[in-house]
């Protein structure tokens with residue numbers, strides 16, 4: 001057992017308050033195949049700028065809103081389900097069968113926030129919920145309210161129950177993850193004890209279960225959950241279980257690409273099927289690799305990553321292009337092998353914009369997966385994808401005021417499209433039937449601080465930029481304290497003040513984003529003559545003194561991005577990107593009756609940055625010029641002779657994440673030119 005765990009135990013024995021447990025969302029200090037280690041949940045505090053503003057929105061608006069929502073009997077019924085299952089009153093289960101898991105996600109957001117704010121009210125609210133969960137949990141550790149309500153009250157009936165079973169492991173997965181985060185944030189073991197019961201139940205269940213029964217677990221959040229339980233408790237049974245869960249996948253004859261179990265994981269080299277389930281699976285397998293070092297798992301993850309990033313991911317980092325599709329698609333002569341898939345990765349380069357599904361949860365899954373890959377390898381390419389996804393297709397999932405949400409994240413909204421899709425293009429406070437994304441974005445935005453830095457024995461990795469204080473300890477107990485000041489992503493100036501650092505030689509690894517050409521670096525005002533390579537970490541190894549100052553500058557120039565021409569939907573079109581942010585146009589910024597689809601960018605115009613305010617949030621817009629097509633009559637026309645009737649007008653672009661905050665309208669990320 002490591003020193004820090006002993007320290008935690010001692011402090012817990014004395015009922016002491018745990019201030020720093022050098023453990024993060026992924027507690028990989030002891031993971032033998034993880035190159036980097038997480039900093040503690042409480043180690044990084046946003047102090048100013050972009051992420052501080054977002055964290056304030058989280059604590060003031062999003063968390064209270066979500067906590068209340070999940071206690072609202074008439075809207076979500078989630079907390080009520082627990083009360084009924086716990087025997088407080090008779091009643092029926094109501095809501096989707098993944099409601100328990102969504103409540104645990106909000107809980108996880110509370111715990112992660114508490115780690116930073118130490119708000120006593122959050123602690124008290126969490127304890128209240130845990131006391132109820134203790135009543136709900138069955139003796140054998142099982143917890144899933146639809147089943148427990150049926151067992152206690154018989155108000156649902158076995159048929160209804162059968163439908164509900166699918167998400168029980170998903171719910172338990174989120175419980176285990178939330179309990180680990182709660183333990184690390186508070187030092188308390190009350191929720192962790194419930195999670196141990198769950199993990200023990202799952203261990204026994206999978207020991208005895210047939211592959212068919214074991215397969216009945218969609219959306220595998222429990223892979224991440226069970227490995228995290230192993231990391232927290234060091235109970236080897238949980239690692240054995242995680243391995244079994246991967247082994248058992250794809251061993252039945254009725255698996256589907258929709259659930260990534262048509263073939264065993266070790267035969268999978270491309271991304272397929274439901275993108276949330278896929279990304280959760282990949283994140284869970286990465287967790288398992290960090291503990292076991294099985295090379296085949298890493299080889300396959302890297303192959304799948306190449307498939308996603310080079311062929312199937314949107315320019316916003318979003319995943320899952322299809323609402324509904326089939327797999328394999330168009331390649332088999334035998335139609336009987338073709339299966340239905342939904343909200344899924346499509347074929348390579350199949351990336352439609354208006355009909356893009358891109359569930360916020362899939363994009364969050366992309367961050368969960370890339371975070372684990374970064375920790376395993378220390379390769380900056382994974383941090384690049386994390387940053388891209390966080391700033392664009394995750395933040396787009398939440399309104400600027402933090403209380404309205406998107407389930408899907410399309411890259412184009414065109415009013416004249418003559419069909420309606422399942423999920424609309426208006427943000428909602430509660431997404432009926434499927435409110436999985438809002439709690440997920442709630443916990444994710446409470447936890448961005450934990451992604452900002454990583455540690456090795458004699459170094460610190462700077463993964464994300466933004467004003468914050470880092471106060472952490474290395475495995476050997478030495479303190480590292482840095483103060484970062486930056487207005488990133490609005491400008492690329494970053495200063496890092498060394499407050500406390502080991503006396504011997506020590507490395508500071510600075511991430512140079514892949515887009516950051518022409519970056520400059522100085523230490524204490526003196527230019528550092530080192531090659532600065534975009535898409536890599538730059539190592540500064542030296543004896544540091546307290547008061548040393550690192551100065552970095554990433555020129556933030558708007559860049560025009562094109563897609564591989566194999567992406568049919570974006571042929572001869574471009575995206576405007578500035579730093580990590582993808583920009584878009586909304587119809588509210590165009591003359592009336594002009595469609596976003598009539599706009600062609602004037603490439604000679606240049607871009608004029610202007611700070612604007614939308615819903616009290618500061619946003620850097622880009623002013624430029626465009627040509628608009630004056631021949632807009634497409635009635636009963638699919639094709640027509642080309643006529644160049646173009647008018648030159650000024651236009652304004654805004655960051656993609658901030659779209660749909662000024663009413664409904666059209667939007668486009670891609671432009672012709």
Ligand SMILES: [Zn+2]
Pocket residue numbers: 359360361362407435436437438440
């Ligand atoms: Zn979702």
